[in-house]
Amino acid sequence: MIKKFLNLGKQPLANNYLTKNDLKRKKKQIFYTLEVGFNTSNKLVSITNTVSSKKMFANDYPYRSSMSKTIITSFKKLAKKIVNQYHPNLILEIGSNDGSFIKNFNKKKSICVEPCGDVAKTTKKLGYQTYSDFWNLKLARKIKKKNKNVDIVYSANTLSHILDLKSVFKSISYILSKNGILIIEDPSLLECLKKTSYDQFYNEHIYVFSLCGIKNFIKKFGFEVFKIETLNIHGGSLRFYIKRIKNKEIKINNSVKIQLKKELKFGLHKFSTYIKYKKKVEKSKKGLQRIFKMIKNQNNKIIGYGATAKSVTVLNYCGIKNDTIDYFMDTTPGKIGKYMPGTYIYIKGYKKTLIKKNKYCYLGAWNFKNEIFKKEKNFIKNGGKFITHVPFPRIIKN
Ligand code: SAH
Ligand code: TMP
Numbered sequence: 001m002i003k004k005f006l007n008l009g010k011q012p013l014a015n016n017y018l019t020k021n022d023l024k025r026k027k028k029q030i031f032y033t034l035e036v037g038f039n040t041s042n043k044l045v046s047i048t049n050t051v052s053s054k055k056m057f058a059n060d061y062p063y064r065s066s067m068s069k070t071i072i073t074s075f076k077k078l079a080k081k082i083v084n085q086y087h088p089n090l091i092l093e094i095g096s097n098d099g100s101f102i103k104n105f106n107k108k109k110s111i112c113v114e115p116c117g118d119v120a121k122t123t124k125k126l127g128y129q130t131y132s133d134f135w136n137l138k139l140a141r142k143i144k145k146k147n148k149n150v151d152i153v154y155s156a157n158t159l160s161h162i163l164d165l166k167s168v169f170k171s172i173s174y175i176l177s178k179n180g181i182l183i184i185e186d187p188s189l190l191e192c193l194k195k196t197s198y199d200q201f202y203n204e205h206i207y208v209f210s211l212c213g214i215k216n217f218i219k220k221f222g223f224e225v226f227k228i229e230t231l232n233i234h235g236g237s238l239r240f241y242i243k244r245i246k247n248k249e250i251k252i253n254n255s256v257k258i259q260l261k262k263e264l265k266f267g268l269h270k271f272s273t274y275i276k277y278k279k280k281v282e283k284s285k286k287g288l289q290r291i292f293k294m295i296k297n298q299n300n301k302i303i304g305y306g307a308t309a310k311s312v313t314v315l316n317y318c319g320i321k322n323d324t325i326d327y328f329m330d331t332t333p334g335k336i337g338k339y340m341p342g343t344y345i346y347i348k349g350y351k352k353t354l355i356k357k358n359k360y361c362y363l364g365a366w367n368f369k370n371e372i373f374k375k376e377k378n379f380i381k382n383g384g385k386f387i388t389h390v391p392f393p394r395i396i397k398n
Contacts, residue, residue, distance in 0.1 A: 001039070013341060019337075050203070091110050099128065135168060160186040161204050182242040190210060198284070199314045209240075210238075226243050226253055285318050302325050304364050305365060310366075311340075327347065329347070
């Protein structure tokens with residue numbers, strides 16, 4: 001049974017950035033009620049009103065993994081580890097986006113799955129075998145017909161975007177070799193709760209995974225987690241290393257026990273934990289609204305840094321619009337010159353001169369705080385202030 005515990009109000013589709021023409025034409029945006037629930041039987045946490053994948057991941061999907069150095073470095077490091085440890089003859093990536101991960105592998109030994117046509121072009125152009133389609137059994141069959149067995153399936157920040165997890169794991173089991181390994185990486189539910197980062201929830205993030213949820217779910221498909229890595233990426237992620245239960249050659253690493261213990265100690269398996277979380281989220285909303293009000297009352301301008309999908313959840317939930325934040329800055333070509341969905345805040349291309357002109361900056365991309373703080377050390381040195389809601393609303397003291 002799914003028990004709802006959080007209501008983040010009416011929300012637009014997070015990556016549906018609006019053009020000037022959309023505003024002129026008063027284009028009707030799709031809004032949905034963003035509610036989050038806990039499945040008391042399998043312990044998975046998910047949003048309860050979902051939007052079809054075809055609507056979310058179409059040709060104009062703007063997100064590009066390569067916009068962050070942190071991501072590029074992390075992918076490179078993992079790729080090296082995979083090659084050294086597993087020597088795969090064939091690796092398949094689900095949700096390959098602009099190829100930031102797969103670029104680290106030999107073209108002849110890699111397969112990309114990326115449904116957004118415009119993004120998929122990037123890896124196609126580079127010469128990678130790319131399937132511009134959604135991951136499912138039909139596609140797995142098509143790929144298997146043309147290729148040898150897949151030794152590694154890798155998927156970052158994608159499986160949590162797919163409603164039908166049964167189909168996901170069934171298709172992975174179909175394509176993976178007998179001793180093959182599945183590596184998945186997604187934001188961690190434990191970190192999301194600890195950091196009150198409720199903005200991990202939006203239409204694309206259907207699930208926020210925990211070990212205690214995933215482990216139950218994959219058992220039905222003959223899989224088990226044998227190693228867990230905790231990462232700082234995206235505000236705290238989990239990297240699950242998964243094998244077939246039948247494969248006894250690989251031993252279960254102690255990291256699995258450690259993570260499970262942490263999750264159970266925090267209470268991720270109990271509904272009461274989520275009720276406590278809901279209260280923290282409501283408090284966070286009030287705190288952030290107070291900070292914005294105070295800064296505006298002092299006649300100061302506020303800009304946004306990183307027009308993330310996550311900040312769409314925050315701004316719409318807290319009712320912060322273009323009369324509070326003047327504009328956002330972002331490096332993503334597909335977002336520049338557009339407006340934030342629901343709040344109509346304009347997005348300018350990133351320029352160092354722009355940030356220099358301002359004192360207050362809302363950190364939309366709080367998950368890249370270290371990278372951004374390094375880049376903006378002069379802004380901070382000169383008295384510039386970042387505002388964040390993670391782990392609690394505050395003006396960051398430098
Ligand atoms: N793996 C990259 C991109 C994550 S964004 C990274 O970690 O940075 C999620 C990506 O998954 C998008 O490029 C999206 O188009 C793709 N995607 C969404 N649903 C999918 C599905 N059902 N099958 C395969 N890919 C999907
Ligand atoms: P994400 O949190 O969904 O990965 O999105 C990060 C967004 O932040 C993306 O639109 C790119 C943007 N960004 C910048 O504009 N400047 C930066 O320095 C970094 C790291 C990200």
